[in-house]
Every structure is written in structure tokens, then in C-alpha cells.
Amino acid sequence: MLAQRLLKHLSELFVFVSDPAVPATNNLAERSLRPAVVARKISGGTRSPKGSDTKMGPVSLFGTWQVQEKPLLASCQELLLSTSPA
Numbered sequence: 646m647l648a649q650r651l652l653k654h655l656s657e658l659f660v661f662v663s664d665p666a667v668p669a670t671n672n673l674a675e676r677s678l679r680p681a682v683v684a685r686k687i688s689g690g691t692r693s694p695k696g697s698d699t700k701m702g703p704v705s706l707f708g709t710w711q712v713q714e715k716p717l718l719a720s721c722q723e724l725l726l727s728t729s730p731a
Contacts (some may be wrong), residue, residue: 676707677708677712678701678704678708681700681701681704685697685700
């Protein structure tokens with residue numbers, strides 16, 4: 646139920662009120678993914694939810710690393726070397 650979910654996460658919903666460093670919207674995150682979304686729409690997409698996840702996961706990850714000013718190649722290598730095989 647929506648009311649229960651709101652009560653459960655109430656402390657998380659208004660962090661931006663008590664912490665001025667937290668933006669009130671996620672516009673920055675949405676704008677960072679916009680070029681990939683536009684490219685997906687122009688190309689006709691990936692034809693499956695699994696394909697979309699496979700493509701958008703790395704796009705989001707690389708975007709996060711860019712915002713954090715991390716070197717992309719070194720970050721990829723670190724991630725691949727630190728992940729244990731399934």
C-alpha cells in the first residue's frame with residue numbers, strides 16, 4: 646500500500662530539507678542519461694528488456710564515474726578485477 650511505503654521511507658523523502666547539499670530533484674541524473682535515451686529511440690531500441698538493461702547499466706555506470714571524475718579505463722579495470730566470478 647502506498648501509505649505504508651511512504652511511512653516506511655518518510656525519513657528519506659525530505660533529506661533535501663535538512664541538508665542543503667542534497668538537491669530537491671533528480672534532474673541532473675536524468676539529464677546525464679538523456680543522450681543515451683535519445684540514441685536508443687533513434688536507433689529503434691534494443692528489442693528486449695534484457696538488452697536495455699545490458700546497454701543502460703554501463704551507460705549509467707560510466708556517467709557516474711565521469712561525475713566523480715574517475716578515470717574510465719582504470720575504473721573498469723578495478724571493477725573487473727575486484728568482482729568475483731559467479
